[in-house]
Amino acid sequence: MKSLWQKGFILLILCLIFLTGCSEKYPVLHPVGPVGEKERNLIILSAVLMAIVIIPVIALLAFIVYRYRDKPNNRAPYKPNWDDSKILEFVWWGIPIIIIAVLSIYTVRDTFALTKPPANTGEPISIQVTSLDWKWVFFYPDEGVATVNYIDIPAGRPVQFELTSDAPMNSFWIPALGGQEYTMPGMAMRLWLQANKVGTYTGKGANFTGKEFSKMSFAVHVKKETDFDQWVKALKNQSPQLTEAGYKQLKKPGVVGKKSFSSYPKDIFHDTVMKNGGKYMNNDWMMKDHSQEMKGK
Amino acid sequence: MSTLNHYKEPEKQSHSTTSELLEYQRHDGPLNILGFWIFLATDLLLFACLFATYLVIRTHVDGGPTDKDLFEIPGFTIETILLLASSFTGSLAVYEMRHNDKKRLLGWLVVTVLLGLGFIGIEVSEFLSYIREGATMQRSAFLSAFFTLVGTHGSHVSLGIIWMISIIRQVAKYGIEPINARKVFIIGLYWHFLDIVWIFIFTVVYMTGVVS
Amino acid sequence: MFEHIRSFASHFFVTGEPMIYASDVAIVLFLVGIIFTLTYLKKWKWLWREWITTVDHKKIGIMYLISALLMMFRGGVDALLMRTQLALPNQTFLDAEHYNQIFTTHGTIMILFMAMPFLFALFNIAVPLQLGARDVAFPFLNSVSFWLFFFGALLFNLSFVIGGSPDAGWTSYPPLTELGFDKGPGENFYLLGIQISGIGSMATGINFLVTILKMRAPGMTLMRLPLFCWSVVASCIIIIFAFPALTVALALLLIDRVADAHFFTMLHGGNPMMFINLFWIWGHPEVYIVVLPAYGIYSEVVSTFSGKKIFGYKTMVISLMIISVVSYFVWAHHYFTMGASAGVNSFFAVASMLIGIPTGVKVFNWLFTMFRGRIQLKLPMLWTLAFIPCFAMGGATGIMLAVAPADYQYHNSYFLIAHFHQTLIGGVAFGLLAGMYYWWPKMFGFSLNERLGRWAFWFFNIGFYVCFMPQYFLGFMGMTRRVYTYSGDTGWTSFNFISSIGAYLMGIGFLFIVVQVLYSIKYGERDLTGDPWNGRTLEWAIASPAPHYNFAHIPEVTERDAWWDMKARGESLIKVNQRMAFKPIHMPKNSGLPFIMAVFFFISGFGFVFNWYWMAALGLLGVGICMIVRSNNRDSEYYIPAEDVEKTEAALGRV
Numbered sequence A: 001m002k003s004l005w006q007k008g009f010i011l012l013i014l015c016l017i018f019l020t021g022c023s024e025k026y027p028v029l030h031p032v033g034p035v036g037e038k039e040r041n042l043i044i045l046s047a048v049l050m051a052i053v054i055i056p057v058i059a060l061l062a063f064i065v066y067r068y069r070d071k072p073n074n075r076a077p078y079k080p081n082w083d084d085s086k087i088l089e090f091v092w093w094g095i096p097i098i099i100i101a102v103l104s105i106y107t108v109r110d111t112f113a114l115t116k117p118p119a120n121t122g123e124p125i126s127i128q129v130t131s132l133d134w135k136w137v138f139f140y141p142d143e144g145v146a147t148v149n150y151i152d153i154p155a156g157r158p159v160q161f162e163l164t165s166d167a168p169m170n171s172f173w174i175p176a177l178g179g180q181e182y183t184m185p186g187m188a189m190r191l192w193l194q195a196n197k198v199g200t201y202t203g204k205g206a207n208f209t210g211k212e213f214s215k216m217s218f219a220v221h222v223k224k225e226t227d228f229d230q231w232v233k234a235l236k237n238q239s240p241q242l243t244e245a246g247y248k249q250l251k252k253p254g255v256v257g258k259k260s261f262s263s264y265p266k267d268i269f270h271d272t273v274m275k276n277g278g279k280y281m282n283n284d285w286m287m288k289d290h291s292q293e294m295k296g297k
Numbered sequence B: 001m002s003t004l005n006h007y008k009e010p011e012k013q014s015h016s017t018t019s020e021l022l023e024y025q026r027h028d029g030p031l032n033i034l035g036f037w038i039f040l041a042t043d044l045l046l047f048a049c050l051f052a053t054y055l056v057i058r059t060h061v062d063g064g065p066t067d068k069d070l071f072e073i074p075g076f077t078i079e080t081i082l083l084l085a086s087s088f089t090g091s092l093a094v095y096e097m098r099h100n101d102k103k104r105l106l107g108w109l110v111v112t113v114l115l116g117l118g119f120i121g122i123e124v125s126e127f128l129s130y131i132r133e134g135a136t137m138q139r140s141a142f143l144s145a146f147f148t149l150v151g152t153h154g155s156h157v158s159l160g161i162i163w164m165i166s167i168i169r170q171v172a173k174y175g176i177e178p179i180n181a182r183k184v185f186i187i188g189l190y191w192h193f194l195d196i197v198w199i200f201i202f203t204v205v206y207m208t209g210v211v212s
Numbered sequence C: 001m002f003e004h005i006r007s008f009a010s011h012f013f014v015t016g017e018p019m020i021y022a023s024d025v026a027i028v029l030f031l032v033g034i035i036f037t038l039t040y041l042k043k044w045k046w047l048w049r050e051w052i053t054t055v056d057h058k059k060i061g062i063m064y065l066i067s068a069l070l071m072m073f074r075g076g077v078d079a080l081l082m083r084t085q086l087a088l089p090n091q092t093f094l095d096a097e098h099y100n101q102i103f104t105t106h107g108t109i110m111i112l113f114m115a116m117p118f119l120f121a122l123f124n125i126a127v128p129l130q131l132g133a134r135d136v137a138f139p140f141l142n143s144v145s146f147w148l149f150f151f152g153a154l155l156f157n158l159s160f161v162i163g164g165s166p167d168a169g170w171t172s173y174p175p176l177t178e179l180g181f182d183k184g185p186g187e188n189f190y191l192l193g194i195q196i197s198g199i200g201s202m203a204t205g206i207n208f209l210v211t212i213l214k215m216r217a218p219g220m221t222l223m224r225l226p227l228f229c230w231s232v233v234a235s236c237i238i239i240i241f242a243f244p245a246l247t248v249a250l251a252l253l254l255i256d257r258v259a260d261a262h263f264f265t266m267l268h269g270g271n272p273m274m275f276i277n278l279f280w281i282w283g284h285p286e287v288y289i290v291v292l293p294a295y296g297i298y299s300e301v302v303s304t305f306s307g308k309k310i311f312g313y314k315t316m317v318i319s320l321m322i323i324s325v326v327s328y329f330v331w332a333h334h335y336f337t338m339g340a341s342a343g344v345n346s347f348f349a350v351a352s353m354l355i356g357i358p359t360g361v362k363v364f365n366w367l368f369t370m371f372r373g374r375i376q377l378k379l380p381m382l383w384t385l386a387f388i389p390c391f392a393m394g395g396a397t398g399i400m401l402a403v404a405p406a407d408y409q410y411h412n413s414y415f416l417i418a419h420f421h422q423t424l425i426g427g428v429a430f431g432l433l434a435g436m437y438y439w440w441p442k443m444f445g446f447s448l449n450e451r452l453g454r455w456a457f458w459f460f461n462i463g464f465y466v467c468f469m470p471q472y473f474l475g476f477m478g479m480t481r482r483v484y485t486y487s488g489d490t491g492w493t494s495f496n497f498i499s500s501i502g503a504y505l506m507g508i509g510f511l512f513i514v515v516q517v518l519y520s521i522k523y524g525e526r527d528l529t530g531d532p533w534n535g536r537t538l539e540w541a542i543a544s545p546a547p548h549y550n551f552a553h554i555p556e557v558t559e560r561d562a563w564w565d566m567k568a569r570g571e572s573l574i575k576v577n578q579r580m581a582f583k584p585i586h587m588p589k590n591s592g593l594p595f596i597m598a599v600f601f602f603i604s605g606f607g608f609v610f611n612w613y614w615m616a617a618l619g620l621l622g623v624g625i626c627m628i629v630r631s632n633n634r635d636s637e638y639y640i641p642a643e644d645v646e647k648t649e650a651a652l653g654r655v
Helices: A002-021 A034-067 A086-113 A225-238 A244-251 A268-275 A291-295 B029-057 B073-098 B102-132 B141-174 B178-211 C002-012 C018-040 C044-052 C057-086 C096-131 C139-158 C186-214 C227-259 C272-306 C313-329 C331-335 C342-370 C379-402 C404-410 C414-444 C450-476 C493-523 C562-568 C573-579 C593-609 C613-632 C642-651
Strands: A125-132 A135-140 A145-148 A150-154 A159-165 A170-174 A178-183 A189-193 A199-205 A217-223 A259-261 C585-588 C637-640
Touching (some): A034 A086, A034 C379, A125 A170, A125 A178, A145 A150, A159 A170, A159 A268, A178 A189, A178 C404, A217 A225, B029 B141, B029 C186, B029 C227, B102 B178, B141 C613, C018 C044, C057 C139, C057 C414, C096 C186, C096 C227, C096 C272, C096 C414, C139 C593, C186 C227, C272 C313, C272 C342, C272 C379, C272 C414, C313 C342, C331 C342, C342 C379, C342 C404, C379 C404, C379 C414, C414 C450
Parallel strands (some): A125 A159
Antiparallel strands (some): A135 A145, A145 A259, A159 A189, A170 A199
């Protein structure tokens, strides 16, 4: 029995070392921005709270099965009619209630917090995201440029992603920056993310959209502010324009590589949302101009 | 024969007010009636889901006809009167069954069927006139939901009519006895249920549509 | 003309894939084999009279069980194909289309055509016997339910060789499943197969609820009901309240697809979100539909094999009921990431976590049932003991998923996959197997071999952890579900490889179960007492297998654990037989109508799949005629004469 415990403990330590060892491999546990960090903290908190219940349960199970096994010489008490104890039941109603209460408080707090941009950080920027079969199109409304299957963002500034789909619904997920949000036809939804560390991260489509769904990952380049500005400038000077016809071409199901555009039809995101049923949805709070809110920060 | 030896021997009733009624006298009466009540609960939920869907996409007309454009007060008012009347005559049928009057029971069942047929006839002609105007269920989400909700009710009524005809035949053949009593009672429940669903359709679909 | 037929056939039958041709051959050979064997042994009449037309709950239970095990095989093969494809990066063992079909059929089959019928098998076998009843409340309807399930499953599985399998996931979200993106008949097979078997499930829910409410033996008050029956009550209540939502969701999507309507399309005002709501209003309660009866099985098994009363019976009942009610208020946790407001997400997050409280309480009650007992490690108990840690972990990760902001990171990732497999395998499949081992002697009159069973147990359990623990880590690494391949630079290779090894170990475990069953048919220990486990509830008071009428005399119940109580008083049903005269027993007659009616449902469903309306209408007409024939049938019951009852009991050595 004892050696089993020791083995288990060593295994646990090894796991922890393993987990903290290679941060590159576990973007969810080693996020590079405040949103991901908040979520990671909740993950750790909930895991610890759960461990408080799980470990005693498993230990108790091992103990009981060992002690009360049906062997002729077992001298442990046998009480076939003992089936009630108010105190014990009170204890195991009480403990989960307390744990769930604690977890609920943090859950609700962070659920509300994450609908707002991360506090005490730089000037927010906006990116409009449209998922297509099977590629991602990104529009930069302030910069006026557009990209396909990759984005560049400045480090240290909150990014407001506005999400929609012009194809079956997908889900926009950059694990290293924070949790996902769906891209849904006819809806424009908002997701705040931020990256504080320069580098390249992987983003992906998380919701199944048919044949080439597996190919729907995109690159996220987090750059220093100056590098970002330069990238925008380069795009403006060197890249072709995205026209209505070009967008129609993109919309056709298929896989394409990375693309860059110096400009795009101004209202294309809005029109896409409206065309797919947006006019029936209450998209106001999502679609409205958030510049006021942003300035207030 | 010993009642204890039925394969379906219900629990002893603590007070035997219901067990005196004809439809509860056979061993399977209480089971079937309880089972049917539960079935009605599932059917009610089915309609609830259809109503919810209708309410969500009621305004999604895609530039096509709206509820206000389509619905005409005389049509659905007559439908309502017919169905309410049929519910009343259905009750009269059960009432006559209680008084063991086979002729009148049959008579009221036939009247109920006829009223039901009238209801279906008007509903079908209403649907056809919409389709002639181009308001088909392919036109918009609103029309898909309208035809499905009202059509589901209509097909329930149609099935009820076929069922009731089958019961009329059985009552004519075997008279008023526990099995038939159970059947008449159960289809009565079903008929009233459809009536209640219609009242919701009347208010949620038609009245709201005309008023809005 | 020939060209025409050829072009039709090449669309109608699935072509161009060696694996499917091989399956075609296997299916044809298998069918020929069955037909030949039945003809050679002159068993057609026997099959019709004894099985197809039966309304006996015990035989219907056995047919459910056989179908469920076959479906477990199919779903399991699907799983192995997926794990083979994912074992290494950039594999071409399966292409995207086949992978998509396989994960779709795996999910649908395991939930709807494996777990559900397996449960219904155990409902049928155990509930009437535990109640001291001679059949369910509606034996004819019970047969209808089975055949609807059977033909629904057949229709769904037919898509493998005819028309093409569905490929949009078992959740089948529009607009991906709308005509604009998915023209093939595969999706129609999904919609109709589930719809047809779903009608059967709903009827089963009503049937067993009425049975338990109305057909308990005298003296068996609700608070003396065996816990398995209580769990069936809870499960049936959920079936009754949840399945209508599925019926509507599937029907509306079908109307979209066959009639070109616009409920969930992107254009003309459709609202895909509405399907997702309706689907999960059924979908989440569905999880509790399958897991609550498993809780009931564990309760029976723990108590029996600890030789002790269940701890906190009332708490067990209350917690079952709390779960069945709260399960309706958690469905939106399947889409915290679909733009609901923070308030809505908070509500559903907290409601989802609340389910953890009664579930945790149940775990402690099981533990303390064993405490101060005498634990026998027989097969049903082994699976129950394996369930507790596995489900505790699965439940814990469930609560972690319920934390809405954390879910933004888990959603659609392998973390989620690992979680729900841990609850559905560790919670449901272990329970189903425990129940199968537990009631097997009662079904067939012999026990399953313990040694082979232990091999199966260890392979399956170790395989489970090897397969699914790495998937939690894959989730943290950002691996999304439903990808058919990945590149090596993601760093996912080693965990995927380990996971695939685990899947194969589980496959070996399943093979051991098959071997165990075959071996035990020949060499298994015969159960002559009817009470091989020293049981506590009424099913162990009668012979194994139970006679057609179950109870020659309906027992009088005075205590919870009625049979244990009788044994303690030195009473038995044999003594009752000796004391009291036999009487004729009133039983329902067999009927071929349920089978025929289900065939018509199948014909109609097949017609709808290919938009052949004449065929669909013909099928529905057949269904209607069957119903009218049934309504006019006044000869559906008969009496077993008292002498026959006495003879049967004497042959069983019980007079």
